[in-house]
Amino acid sequence: MPAPIAPVRTLGRRLREARQAKGMTQAELGAVLGLEDENSAAPRISRYERGDRMPDEETMEALAEALDLPVAYFHATSDVLADAILLIARLPMSKQREVLSKLREWAASSKK
Secondary structure (H helix, E strand, O other), X not given: OOOOOOHHHHHHHHHHHHXXXXXXXXXXXXXXXXXXXXXXXXXXXXXXXHOOOOOOHHHHHHHHHHHOOOHHHHHOOOHHHHHHHHHHHXXXXXXXXXXXXXXXXXXXXXXX
């Protein structure tokens, strides 16, 4: 079995994919963090995307907001969980509760 990818690498890959899907450059995304200078904005985002650095909680929230994604998406331990987080986050709260209820039912029945 292959070794799991380090969480910082997973976060970096998802961050890069989300940024590119929004059509943003690293410098543009860095500007969201208040880094107006391209000489500091792009390298900082690049370090996050390569997995060299992990954003702190406040920075992660700003990145997620700029990319219109939930923070949990970037930290999910598998792509299946990440996709589930995206799908659930797009639903209205009433539907989110329904999904959660159904998941609890499935989890309880799988224990039997």
